[in-house]
Amino acid sequence: MCRVVDLRQAVLAKNDEAAHTLRAELAARGTVIVNLLSSPGSGKTELLERELLLARERGVPVAALTADLATENDAVRLARSGVPVKQVLTDGLCHLEAGMLGRHLDGWLPGDTRLLFVENVGNLVCPASYDLGESLRVVLASVTEGEDKPLKYPTAFGLAHLVVVTKTDIAEAVEFDQAAFLANVQQVNPGVEVVFTSARRGAGAGALLDRALAVAGGTAPHAPVMAQRQRAEAHGHDHDHGPDHDHGPDHDHGPDHDHGHDHGDGHDHGHRHDHDHDHPHTGSHTHRAGHGHVPSEAAGFPPGAPSAVVPTR
Template sequence: MCSHCSCGQPTRTVQLRHNLLATNDTAAERNRERFAAAGLLVLNVLSAPGSGKTALLEQLAHQWRPAPVGVIVGDLATDNDAIRLRAAGARAVQIQTGDLCHLEAAMVGRAFDQLEHQGMELLLIENVGNLVCPTAFDLGEQLRLVLLSVTEGEDKPLKYPALFKSADVVVINKVDIAAAVGFDRAAALANLAGVAPQAQIFEVSARSGVGLDALMHWFSHQRQ
Protein backbone atom coordinates (compact mmCIF):
# COMPACT_ATOMS: atom_id res chain seq x y z
CA MET A 1 0.00 0.00 0.00
CA CYS A 2 1.51 3.32 -1.08
CA SER A 3 0.87 6.79 0.24
CA HIS A 4 2.70 10.09 0.40
CA CYS A 5 4.63 11.63 3.27
CA SER A 6 4.65 15.35 4.04
CA CYS A 7 7.61 15.90 1.74
CA GLY A 8 5.65 14.66 -1.24
CA GLN A 9 7.71 11.49 -1.70
CA PRO A 10 5.83 8.18 -1.94
CA THR A 11 6.12 5.84 1.03
CA ARG A 12 5.37 2.16 1.22
CA THR A 13 3.90 0.24 4.14
CA VAL A 14 5.02 -3.40 4.20
CA GLN A 15 3.21 -5.96 6.32
CA LEU A 16 5.64 -8.47 7.77
CA ARG A 17 4.05 -11.82 8.49
CA HIS A 18 7.23 -13.66 9.32
CA ASN A 19 7.18 -15.22 12.78
CA LEU A 20 9.59 -13.00 14.67
CA LEU A 21 9.91 -15.65 17.37
CA ALA A 22 10.91 -18.43 14.98
CA THR A 23 14.64 -18.02 15.61
CA ASN A 24 14.08 -18.04 19.35
CA ASP A 25 11.85 -21.12 19.13
CA THR A 26 14.52 -23.00 17.20
CA ALA A 27 17.12 -22.16 19.84
CA ALA A 28 14.66 -23.15 22.58
CA GLU A 29 14.18 -26.59 21.07
CA ARG A 30 17.93 -27.01 20.91
CA ASN A 31 18.16 -26.05 24.59
CA ARG A 32 15.39 -28.47 25.49
CA GLU A 33 17.22 -31.34 23.83
CA ARG A 34 20.44 -30.49 25.65
CA PHE A 35 18.68 -30.20 29.01
CA ALA A 36 16.95 -33.54 28.50
CA ALA A 37 20.21 -35.22 27.54
CA ALA A 38 21.75 -33.88 30.76
CA GLY A 39 18.86 -35.26 32.83
CA LEU A 40 17.83 -31.85 34.14
CA LEU A 41 14.53 -30.53 35.41
CA VAL A 42 14.52 -26.94 34.10
CA LEU A 43 12.30 -24.13 35.35
CA ASN A 44 11.90 -20.65 33.92
CA VAL A 45 11.25 -18.39 36.94
CA LEU A 46 9.39 -15.16 36.20
CA SER A 47 8.13 -12.31 38.37
CA ALA A 48 8.13 -8.59 38.96
CA PRO A 49 11.24 -7.00 40.51
CA GLY A 50 11.34 -7.32 44.28
CA SER A 51 9.04 -10.32 44.53
CA GLY A 52 11.73 -12.48 46.13
CA LYS A 53 12.96 -14.58 43.18
CA THR A 54 16.57 -14.64 44.29
CA ALA A 55 15.66 -15.34 47.92
CA LEU A 56 13.52 -18.28 46.80
CA LEU A 57 16.33 -19.64 44.63
CA GLU A 58 18.75 -19.32 47.54
CA GLN A 59 16.44 -21.49 49.63
CA LEU A 60 16.16 -24.06 46.85
CA ALA A 61 19.94 -24.14 46.50
CA HIS A 62 20.27 -24.75 50.25
CA GLN A 63 17.62 -27.44 50.43
CA TRP A 64 17.99 -29.42 47.18
CA ARG A 65 20.38 -32.13 48.29
CA PRO A 66 22.69 -33.82 47.64
CA ALA A 67 22.96 -32.62 44.04
CA PRO A 68 24.00 -29.01 43.37
CA VAL A 69 21.47 -26.63 41.83
CA GLY A 70 22.32 -24.71 38.68
CA VAL A 71 21.06 -21.19 38.09
CA ILE A 72 21.21 -19.00 34.99
CA VAL A 73 20.52 -15.44 36.12
CA GLY A 74 19.19 -12.66 33.91
CA ASP A 75 19.54 -9.01 34.90
CA LEU A 76 19.93 -5.79 32.98
CA ALA A 77 23.19 -5.08 34.86
CA THR A 78 25.44 -6.35 37.69
CA ASP A 79 26.20 -9.90 38.78
CA ASN A 80 24.87 -9.39 42.31
CA ASP A 81 22.32 -12.19 42.14
CA ALA A 82 24.82 -14.71 40.79
CA ILE A 83 27.19 -13.86 43.65
CA ARG A 84 24.39 -14.39 46.20
CA LEU A 85 23.42 -17.71 44.66
CA ARG A 86 26.97 -19.02 44.55
CA ALA A 87 27.26 -18.18 48.24
CA ALA A 88 24.14 -20.31 48.79
CA GLY A 89 25.84 -23.28 47.10
CA ALA A 90 24.41 -22.97 43.60
CA ARG A 91 26.39 -23.13 40.39
CA ALA A 92 25.43 -19.79 38.86
CA VAL A 93 26.10 -18.03 35.57
CA GLN A 94 25.06 -14.40 35.08
CA ILE A 95 23.59 -12.95 31.89
CA GLN A 96 23.62 -9.16 31.63
CA THR A 97 20.96 -8.17 29.09
CA GLY A 98 21.71 -4.44 28.91
CA ASP A 99 18.52 -2.75 27.72
CA LEU A 100 16.74 -6.02 26.91
CA CYS A 101 13.84 -6.68 29.30
CA HIS A 102 13.80 -10.48 28.89
CA LEU A 103 16.00 -13.50 28.30
CA GLU A 104 16.11 -15.24 24.94
CA ALA A 105 16.85 -18.88 24.23
CA ALA A 106 20.18 -18.24 22.50
CA MET A 107 21.41 -16.32 25.56
CA VAL A 108 20.44 -19.22 27.80
CA GLY A 109 22.19 -21.68 25.51
CA ARG A 110 25.43 -19.71 25.66
CA ALA A 111 25.17 -19.44 29.44
CA PHE A 112 24.59 -23.19 29.69
CA ASP A 113 27.87 -23.71 27.83
CA GLN A 114 29.58 -21.99 30.78
CA LEU A 115 27.77 -23.97 33.46
CA GLU A 116 29.34 -27.08 34.96
CA HIS A 117 26.20 -29.21 34.87
CA GLN A 118 27.69 -32.61 35.63
CA GLY A 119 25.91 -34.09 38.65
CA MET A 120 23.14 -31.51 38.59
CA GLU A 121 19.44 -32.41 38.66
CA LEU A 122 17.76 -29.00 38.82
CA LEU A 123 18.40 -25.95 36.63
CA LEU A 124 16.63 -22.68 37.42
CA ILE A 125 16.53 -19.81 34.95
CA GLU A 126 15.95 -16.55 36.82
CA ASN A 127 14.43 -14.33 34.17
CA VAL A 128 14.63 -10.55 34.11
CA GLY A 129 12.17 -8.99 36.55
CA ASN A 130 9.23 -8.13 34.28
CA LEU A 131 5.63 -9.30 33.94
CA VAL A 132 5.26 -8.58 30.22
CA CYS A 133 8.36 -8.98 28.04
CA PRO A 134 9.49 -12.52 29.02
CA THR A 135 6.07 -14.11 28.50
CA ALA A 136 6.38 -14.86 24.78
CA PHE A 137 9.92 -16.27 24.89
CA ASP A 138 10.35 -20.01 25.26
CA LEU A 139 13.79 -20.71 26.73
CA GLY A 140 13.66 -24.50 26.45
CA GLU A 141 12.34 -25.00 29.97
CA GLN A 142 10.10 -27.87 31.03
CA LEU A 143 8.11 -25.81 33.53
CA ARG A 144 7.31 -22.15 33.97
CA LEU A 145 7.13 -20.81 37.52
CA VAL A 146 5.55 -17.43 38.19
CA LEU A 147 6.26 -15.81 41.55
CA LEU A 148 3.67 -13.48 43.06
CA SER A 149 4.51 -11.50 46.19
CA VAL A 150 1.78 -10.51 48.64
CA THR A 151 3.18 -6.96 48.48
CA GLU A 152 2.12 -6.72 44.83
CA GLY A 153 -1.58 -7.13 45.50
CA GLU A 154 -4.07 -9.84 44.70
CA ASP A 155 -5.08 -8.43 41.30
CA LYS A 156 -1.80 -9.10 39.47
CA PRO A 157 -3.23 -12.17 37.65
CA LEU A 158 -6.02 -9.96 36.29
CA LYS A 159 -3.63 -7.22 35.16
CA TYR A 160 -1.11 -9.59 33.53
CA PRO A 161 -3.20 -12.58 32.41
CA ALA A 162 -0.90 -13.73 29.60
CA LEU A 163 1.94 -14.45 32.01
CA PHE A 164 -0.21 -16.30 34.52
CA LYS A 165 -1.96 -18.28 31.77
CA SER A 166 1.47 -19.56 30.71
CA ALA A 167 2.40 -20.73 34.23
CA ASP A 168 2.71 -24.36 35.27
CA VAL A 169 3.14 -23.32 38.90
CA VAL A 170 2.43 -20.10 40.78
CA VAL A 171 4.25 -19.44 44.05
CA ILE A 172 2.75 -16.82 46.36
CA ASN A 173 5.68 -15.47 48.34
CA LYS A 174 6.09 -13.44 51.55
CA VAL A 175 3.03 -14.99 53.19
CA ASP A 176 4.57 -14.21 56.57
CA ILE A 177 3.76 -10.52 56.04
CA ALA A 178 0.42 -10.96 54.25
CA ALA A 179 -1.64 -9.61 57.14
CA ALA A 180 0.63 -6.61 57.60
CA VAL A 181 0.20 -5.50 53.98
CA GLY A 182 -3.52 -6.27 53.83
CA PHE A 183 -3.21 -9.07 51.28
CA ASP A 184 -6.60 -10.58 50.39
CA ARG A 185 -5.71 -14.28 50.10
CA ALA A 186 -9.19 -15.41 49.07
CA ALA A 187 -9.35 -12.85 46.27
CA ALA A 188 -5.87 -13.79 45.04
CA LEU A 189 -6.73 -17.48 44.91
CA ALA A 190 -10.01 -16.72 43.14
CA ASN A 191 -8.21 -14.57 40.57
CA LEU A 192 -5.65 -17.30 39.96
CA ALA A 193 -8.38 -19.92 39.60
CA GLY A 194 -10.08 -17.77 36.99
CA VAL A 195 -7.00 -16.83 34.99
CA ALA A 196 -4.66 -19.80 35.53
CA PRO A 197 -6.71 -22.88 36.49
CA GLN A 198 -3.95 -25.12 35.12
CA ALA A 199 -1.32 -23.90 37.58
CA GLN A 200 -0.27 -25.59 40.79
CA ILE A 201 -0.27 -23.04 43.61
CA PHE A 202 2.08 -22.91 46.59
CA GLU A 203 2.13 -20.37 49.39
CA VAL A 204 5.57 -19.80 50.87
CA SER A 205 7.89 -17.46 52.68
CA ALA A 206 11.36 -17.57 51.17
CA ARG A 207 12.62 -15.71 54.23
CA SER A 208 11.25 -18.00 56.94
CA GLY A 209 11.02 -21.23 54.94
CA VAL A 210 7.26 -21.68 55.46
CA GLY A 211 5.73 -23.82 52.70
CA LEU A 212 9.01 -24.72 51.04
CA ASP A 213 8.83 -28.42 51.93
CA ALA A 214 5.70 -28.84 49.81
CA LEU A 215 7.27 -26.97 46.91
CA MET A 216 10.44 -29.06 47.09
CA HIS A 217 8.39 -32.25 47.16
CA TRP A 218 6.53 -31.12 44.04
CA PHE A 219 9.81 -30.38 42.25
CA SER A 220 11.11 -33.83 43.16
CA HIS A 221 7.93 -35.44 41.82
CA GLN A 222 8.18 -33.47 38.57
CA ARG A 223 11.76 -34.58 38.04
CA GLN A 224 10.86 -38.22 38.61
Protein backbone atom coordinates in the same frame (compact mmCIF):
# COMPACT_ATOMS: atom_id res chain seq x y z
CA MET B 1 1.36 -2.80 11.40
CA CYS B 2 1.10 -6.29 9.86
CA ARG B 3 4.82 -6.27 9.10
CA VAL B 4 5.53 -5.60 12.78
CA VAL B 5 3.31 -8.50 13.82
CA ASP B 6 4.89 -10.80 11.21
CA LEU B 7 8.37 -9.89 12.43
CA ARG B 8 7.41 -10.64 16.03
CA GLN B 9 5.94 -14.00 15.01
CA ALA B 10 9.14 -14.82 13.14
CA VAL B 11 11.25 -13.95 16.20
CA LEU B 12 9.09 -16.10 18.46
CA ALA B 13 9.12 -18.98 15.99
CA LYS B 14 12.93 -18.88 15.86
CA ASN B 15 13.05 -18.81 19.65
CA ASP B 16 10.66 -21.77 19.89
CA GLU B 17 12.91 -23.78 17.59
CA ALA B 18 15.95 -22.98 19.75
CA ALA B 19 13.97 -23.84 22.90
CA HIS B 20 12.95 -27.21 21.45
CA THR B 21 16.57 -28.01 20.63
CA LEU B 22 17.85 -26.92 24.04
CA ARG B 23 15.15 -28.89 25.88
CA ALA B 24 16.02 -32.03 23.93
CA GLU B 25 19.76 -31.61 24.48
CA LEU B 26 19.37 -31.11 28.21
CA ALA B 27 16.86 -33.97 28.52
CA ALA B 28 19.42 -36.28 26.92
CA ARG B 29 21.80 -35.52 29.78
CA GLY B 30 19.12 -35.65 32.47
CA THR B 31 18.82 -31.90 33.11
CA VAL B 32 15.54 -30.00 33.55
CA ILE B 33 15.17 -26.21 33.35
CA VAL B 34 12.95 -24.37 35.83
CA ASN B 35 12.09 -20.89 34.53
CA LEU B 36 11.25 -18.35 37.27
CA LEU B 37 9.30 -15.23 36.27
CA SER B 38 8.17 -12.35 38.46
CA SER B 39 8.04 -8.59 38.86
CA PRO B 40 11.11 -6.84 40.32
CA GLY B 41 11.20 -7.09 44.09
CA SER B 42 8.97 -10.14 44.41
CA GLY B 43 11.52 -11.92 46.58
CA LYS B 44 12.38 -14.66 44.09
CA THR B 45 16.14 -14.36 44.69
CA GLU B 46 15.79 -14.92 48.43
CA LEU B 47 13.39 -17.81 47.92
CA LEU B 48 15.66 -19.35 45.28
CA GLU B 49 18.67 -19.07 47.59
CA ARG B 50 16.78 -21.05 50.25
CA GLU B 51 15.76 -23.71 47.73
CA LEU B 52 19.34 -24.05 46.46
CA LEU B 53 20.61 -24.49 50.03
CA LEU B 54 18.00 -27.17 50.61
CA ALA B 55 18.91 -28.92 47.36
CA ARG B 56 22.55 -29.00 48.43
CA GLU B 57 21.60 -30.43 51.82
CA ARG B 58 19.61 -33.17 50.09
CA GLY B 59 22.44 -33.93 47.71
CA VAL B 60 20.51 -32.86 44.61
CA PRO B 61 22.89 -31.56 41.90
CA VAL B 62 21.49 -28.15 40.94
CA ALA B 63 22.75 -24.95 39.34
CA ALA B 64 21.36 -21.46 38.90
CA LEU B 65 21.59 -18.83 36.19
CA THR B 66 20.29 -15.37 36.96
CA ALA B 67 19.64 -12.57 34.48
CA ASP B 68 19.58 -8.82 35.12
CA LEU B 69 19.94 -5.63 33.15
CA ALA B 70 22.93 -4.65 35.30
CA THR B 71 24.94 -5.66 38.43
CA GLU B 72 25.90 -9.13 39.63
CA ASN B 73 24.17 -8.71 42.99
CA ASP B 74 21.82 -11.64 42.58
CA ALA B 75 24.57 -14.03 41.51
CA VAL B 76 26.63 -13.06 44.55
CA ARG B 77 23.67 -13.83 46.81
CA LEU B 78 22.86 -17.14 45.14
CA ALA B 79 26.51 -18.23 45.19
CA ARG B 80 26.33 -18.28 48.99
CA SER B 81 24.39 -21.53 48.59
CA GLY B 82 27.54 -23.24 47.35
CA VAL B 83 26.03 -24.43 44.06
CA PRO B 84 27.26 -23.41 40.58
CA VAL B 85 25.87 -19.96 39.74
CA LYS B 86 26.23 -17.77 36.66
CA GLN B 87 25.17 -14.16 36.10
CA VAL B 88 23.94 -13.01 32.69
CA LEU B 89 23.82 -9.28 32.00
CA THR B 90 21.33 -8.55 29.24
CA ASP B 91 22.54 -4.98 28.55
CA GLY B 92 19.02 -3.59 28.50
CA LEU B 93 17.18 -6.55 26.99
CA CYS B 94 14.05 -7.15 29.09
CA HIS B 95 14.05 -10.94 28.82
CA LEU B 96 16.12 -14.02 28.17
CA GLU B 97 15.82 -16.00 24.93
CA ALA B 98 16.48 -19.68 24.35
CA GLY B 99 19.45 -19.14 22.04
CA MET B 100 21.02 -16.72 24.49
CA LEU B 101 20.54 -19.14 27.35
CA GLY B 102 22.03 -22.01 25.38
CA ARG B 103 25.17 -20.03 24.61
CA HIS B 104 25.69 -19.19 28.28
CA LEU B 105 25.23 -22.81 29.32
CA ASP B 106 27.73 -24.11 26.79
CA GLY B 107 30.93 -25.08 28.60
CA TRP B 108 29.64 -23.92 32.00
CA LEU B 109 26.79 -26.14 33.16
CA PRO B 110 28.12 -29.17 35.11
CA GLY B 111 27.30 -32.43 33.39
CA ASP B 112 25.55 -33.97 36.39
CA THR B 113 23.13 -31.07 36.91
CA ARG B 114 19.65 -32.40 37.64
CA LEU B 115 17.87 -29.04 37.92
CA LEU B 116 18.84 -25.72 36.39
CA PHE B 117 16.97 -22.82 37.96
CA VAL B 118 16.81 -19.79 35.66
CA GLU B 119 15.94 -16.52 37.38
CA ASN B 120 14.59 -14.50 34.48
CA VAL B 121 14.74 -10.71 34.22
CA GLY B 122 12.33 -9.05 36.66
CA ASN B 123 9.44 -8.39 34.28
CA LEU B 124 6.06 -10.02 33.71
CA VAL B 125 5.59 -8.85 30.11
CA CYS B 126 8.43 -9.79 27.76
CA PRO B 127 9.68 -13.00 29.46
CA ALA B 128 6.19 -14.50 29.32
CA SER B 129 6.38 -14.87 25.53
CA TYR B 130 9.72 -16.68 25.39
CA ASP B 131 10.08 -20.41 25.94
CA LEU B 132 13.58 -21.07 27.31
CA GLY B 133 13.41 -24.83 26.89
CA GLU B 134 12.03 -25.15 30.41
CA SER B 135 10.06 -28.11 31.68
CA LEU B 136 8.58 -26.12 34.56
CA ARG B 137 7.51 -22.47 34.34
CA VAL B 138 6.94 -20.80 37.69
CA VAL B 139 5.41 -17.36 38.16
CA LEU B 140 5.93 -15.65 41.52
CA ALA B 141 4.02 -12.78 43.09
CA SER B 142 4.47 -11.21 46.52
CA VAL B 143 1.55 -10.34 48.78
CA THR B 144 2.47 -6.67 48.36
CA GLU B 145 1.69 -6.64 44.63
CA GLY B 146 -2.09 -6.79 44.85
CA GLU B 147 -4.68 -9.51 44.34
CA ASP B 148 -5.38 -8.41 40.76
CA LYS B 149 -1.86 -9.14 39.51
CA PRO B 150 -2.96 -12.25 37.57
CA LEU B 151 -5.64 -10.24 35.77
CA LYS B 152 -3.18 -7.49 34.84
CA TYR B 153 -0.64 -9.99 33.47
CA PRO B 154 -2.78 -12.85 32.12
CA THR B 155 -0.14 -14.23 29.78
CA ALA B 156 2.48 -14.65 32.49
CA PHE B 157 0.05 -16.24 34.92
CA GLY B 158 -1.97 -17.98 32.23
CA LEU B 159 1.01 -19.97 30.93
CA ALA B 160 2.41 -20.90 34.36
CA HIS B 161 2.74 -24.51 35.44
CA LEU B 162 2.99 -23.36 39.05
CA VAL B 163 2.25 -20.10 40.88
CA VAL B 164 4.19 -19.16 44.03
CA VAL B 165 3.11 -16.42 46.43
CA THR B 166 5.96 -14.91 48.45
CA LYS B 167 6.35 -12.81 51.61
CA THR B 168 3.30 -14.32 53.30
CA ASP B 169 4.75 -13.32 56.67
CA ILE B 170 3.50 -9.77 55.98
CA ALA B 171 0.21 -10.75 54.32
CA GLU B 172 -1.88 -9.57 57.26
CA ALA B 173 -0.04 -6.27 57.50
CA VAL B 174 -0.72 -5.43 53.85
CA GLU B 175 -4.27 -6.83 54.02
CA PHE B 176 -3.64 -9.40 51.32
CA ASP B 177 -6.90 -11.04 50.23
CA GLN B 178 -5.89 -14.66 49.62
CA ALA B 179 -9.30 -15.77 48.38
CA ALA B 180 -9.46 -12.96 45.82
CA PHE B 181 -5.96 -13.74 44.56
CA LEU B 182 -6.76 -17.43 44.17
CA ALA B 183 -9.96 -16.64 42.31
CA ASN B 184 -8.10 -14.35 39.93
CA VAL B 185 -5.42 -16.98 39.28
CA GLN B 186 -8.08 -19.57 38.52
CA GLN B 187 -9.78 -17.16 36.12
CA VAL B 188 -6.71 -16.98 33.88
CA ASN B 189 -5.28 -20.45 34.56
CA PRO B 190 -7.89 -22.94 35.80
CA GLY B 191 -6.48 -25.78 37.89
CA VAL B 192 -2.97 -24.41 38.40
CA GLU B 193 -1.42 -25.08 41.79
CA VAL B 194 -0.69 -22.08 44.02
CA VAL B 195 1.94 -22.39 46.75
CA PHE B 196 2.27 -19.87 49.59
CA THR B 197 5.76 -19.21 50.95
CA SER B 198 7.78 -17.05 53.31
CA ALA B 199 11.54 -17.24 52.86
CA ARG B 200 12.09 -15.47 56.19
CA ARG B 201 9.93 -17.83 58.24
CA GLY B 202 10.53 -20.94 56.17
CA ALA B 203 6.88 -21.40 55.21
CA GLY B 204 6.60 -23.53 52.07
CA ALA B 205 10.29 -24.42 52.22
CA GLY B 206 11.18 -27.05 49.64
CA ALA B 207 7.89 -26.79 47.75
CA LEU B 208 9.54 -25.40 44.63
CA LEU B 209 12.32 -27.99 44.79
CA ASP B 210 9.82 -30.82 45.27
CA ARG B 211 7.71 -29.75 42.29
CA ALA B 212 10.80 -29.42 40.10
CA LEU B 213 12.10 -32.85 41.10
CA ALA B 214 8.71 -34.37 40.35
CA VAL B 215 8.83 -32.99 36.81
CA ALA B 216 12.44 -34.13 36.44
CA GLY B 217 11.25 -37.59 37.46
CA GLY B 218 8.75 -37.71 34.61
CA THR B 219 5.62 -36.22 36.18
CA ALA B 220 3.87 -33.94 33.71
CA PRO B 221 3.27 -30.39 34.95
CA HIS B 222 -0.09 -28.68 34.97
CA ALA B 223 -1.38 -28.08 31.43
CA PRO B 224 -2.51 -24.43 31.13
CA VAL B 225 -5.67 -23.89 29.11
CA MET B 226 -4.02 -20.95 27.35
CA ALA B 227 -1.14 -23.15 26.18
CA GLN B 228 -3.52 -25.82 24.90
CA ARG B 229 -5.52 -23.22 23.00
CA GLN B 230 -2.39 -21.74 21.43
CA ARG B 231 -1.22 -25.20 20.42
CA ALA B 232 -4.58 -25.98 18.82
CA GLU B 233 -4.56 -22.68 16.92
CA ALA B 234 -1.03 -23.35 15.70
CA HIS B 235 -2.29 -26.61 14.23
CA GLY B 236 -5.15 -24.86 12.44
CA HIS B 237 -8.04 -26.16 14.52
CA ASP B 238 -11.35 -24.32 14.19
CA HIS B 239 -12.42 -22.17 17.13
CA ASP B 240 -15.17 -19.75 17.97
CA HIS B 241 -13.16 -16.55 18.16
CA GLY B 242 -15.20 -14.22 20.33
CA PRO B 243 -14.22 -10.57 20.72
CA ASP B 244 -12.22 -11.32 23.86
CA HIS B 245 -10.27 -14.24 22.40
CA ASP B 246 -6.49 -14.22 22.86
CA HIS B 247 -5.05 -15.04 19.44
CA GLY B 248 -1.35 -14.64 19.95
CA PRO B 249 1.29 -15.63 22.49
CA ASP B 250 0.80 -12.50 24.56
CA HIS B 251 -1.74 -10.26 22.87
CA ASP B 252 -5.49 -9.91 22.80
CA HIS B 253 -6.15 -8.73 19.26
CA GLY B 254 -9.37 -6.93 20.02
CA PRO B 255 -10.41 -3.89 17.98
CA ASP B 256 -8.95 -1.50 20.52
CA HIS B 257 -5.65 -3.29 21.00
CA ASP B 258 -2.49 -1.21 20.85
CA HIS B 259 0.37 -3.19 19.32
CA GLY B 260 3.06 -0.92 20.68
CA HIS B 261 5.39 -2.45 23.26
CA ASP B 262 6.43 -0.97 26.57
CA HIS B 263 9.10 -3.30 27.88
CA GLY B 264 8.76 -2.11 31.42
CA ASP B 265 6.93 -4.21 33.99
CA GLY B 266 4.14 -1.70 34.22
CA HIS B 267 2.76 -2.51 30.75
CA ASP B 268 -0.77 -3.84 30.69
CA HIS B 269 -1.62 -5.81 27.54
CA GLY B 270 -5.32 -5.34 28.07
CA HIS B 271 -6.24 -9.02 27.99
CA ARG B 272 -9.71 -10.10 28.90
CA HIS B 273 -10.83 -13.56 29.85
CA ASP B 274 -14.15 -15.32 29.90
CA HIS B 275 -13.28 -18.19 32.23
CA ASP B 276 -15.93 -18.32 34.95
CA HIS B 277 -14.55 -20.63 37.62
CA ASP B 278 -15.87 -20.35 41.15
CA HIS B 279 -13.60 -22.26 43.52
CA PRO B 280 -13.93 -22.22 47.30
CA HIS B 281 -10.57 -21.89 49.04
CA THR B 282 -9.29 -22.42 52.53
CA GLY B 283 -6.47 -20.72 54.36
CA SER B 284 -4.04 -23.57 53.78
CA HIS B 285 -0.58 -22.80 52.46
CA THR B 286 -1.02 -24.65 49.19
CA HIS B 287 -3.87 -24.53 46.71
CA ARG B 288 -3.92 -27.73 44.70
CA ALA B 289 -5.99 -29.28 41.95
CA GLY B 290 -5.85 -32.83 40.70
CA HIS B 291 -4.48 -33.14 37.17
CA GLY B 292 -5.16 -36.02 34.83
CA HIS B 293 -2.97 -37.49 32.16
CA VAL B 294 -2.15 -34.95 29.47
CA PRO B 295 0.12 -35.18 26.42
CA SER B 296 3.22 -33.02 26.58
CA GLU B 297 2.13 -31.18 23.45
CA ALA B 298 -1.10 -30.05 25.12
CA ALA B 299 0.91 -28.86 28.11
CA GLY B 300 2.70 -26.37 25.91
CA PHE B 301 5.75 -28.52 25.25
CA PRO B 302 6.87 -29.85 21.86
CA PRO B 303 6.06 -33.41 20.76
CA GLY B 304 8.36 -35.94 22.40
CA ALA B 305 8.60 -34.30 25.82
CA PRO B 306 7.74 -36.66 28.69
CA SER B 307 4.21 -36.88 30.01
CA ALA B 308 2.70 -38.66 32.98
CA VAL B 309 -0.14 -38.60 35.45
CA VAL B 310 0.13 -35.82 38.04
CA PRO B 311 -1.20 -37.11 41.37
CA THR B 312 -3.39 -35.05 43.66
CA ARG B 313 -1.51 -34.54 46.88
